[in-house]
Amino acid sequence: MRVSHDIEITPxxxxxxxxxxxxxxxxxRLLVELYRRYVGDYPKFYKMDTLSRLGFxxxxxxxxxxxxxxxxxxxxxxxxxNDRDYLKTITDGNYYPSPALFVYTLPNIVTGEIAIRHxxxxxxxxxxxxxxxxxxxxxxxxxxNVPSPILGGWCECxxxxxxxxxxxxxxxN
Numbered sequence: 001m002r003v004s005h006d007i008e009i010t011p012x013x014x015x016x017x018x019x020x021x022x023x024x025x026x027x028x029r030l031l032v033e034l035y036r037r038y039v040g041d042y043p044k045f046y047k048m049d050t051l052s053r054l055g056f057x058x059x060x061x062x063x064x065x066x067x068x069x070x071x072x073x074x075x076x077x078x079x080x081x082n083d084r085d086y087l088k089t090i091t092d093g094n095y096y097p098s099p100a101l102f103v104y105t106l107p108n109i110v111t112g113e114i115a116i117r118h119x120x121x122x123x124x125x126x127x128x129x130x131x132x133x134x135x136x137x138x139x140x141x142x143x144x145n146v147p148s149p150i151l152g153g154w155c156e157c158x159x160x161x162x163x164x165x166x167x168x169x170x171x172x173n
Contacts, residue, residue: 001143005065006153006168007058009034011161016061027161031057038064042117047100049082051075051157055110056117058165059151063118066169070122070150071111072142073167074135078128079107081157110155122146132166143172 007016011030014021025033031053035045039060045053055073082104090097103109108126115124123146129135132154139152153167 001140002171002173003168004149004171005062007062007165009054009058009163009165011163028053034061044113048113049079049085049101049104049109049157050160050163051079051081051107051155052104052110052113054157054163054165055155055167056113058153058155058167059114060117062151062167062169063114066149067118068120068122068149068151068169069147070142071114071120071124072127072135072139072150072152073111073125073155074127074129074132074138075107075154075156076129076131077156077158079105079109079157081159114151122150139170143170148172 005017011027014023014034023030023033028050034057039045045056048056082101086097086101086105089101107128111124111126114120123142127135127138135154142150148171149169151167152170155165157163
């Protein structure tokens, strides 16, 4: 297994291939700043939940460097931030929850957004795991079954200003 490119996005920083990218915003506003700087032409971004925005932006930056054949992501909290937001829409006698929020109560939506944008027809999976290290054997198994490279990594979001993405482009050699 060989990593050709990687990115880490936290609420306060972005590191691409080991080099700090200068940013002026923090938290959720950082994701919008990165979208405007690196994408700008995908209006659906503004409808996405924070987890999808995070994974989408990290993928966009990496996939501008190198295309992939599959997407394998994971985290520990699934779509907890959006689940909480969705739950708020069905309290206090409101029995008509938001369909716009409901779609993002599935963490695999982020892999779907990436695949749609980049026409990736290979595997797109999102795993909810106890710890980040548990994703490694899944990535190894995937690399043995699909053409490489793949986009793989951890994409965690517990609140609009609490997130971390560590994505890599990974080759089977």
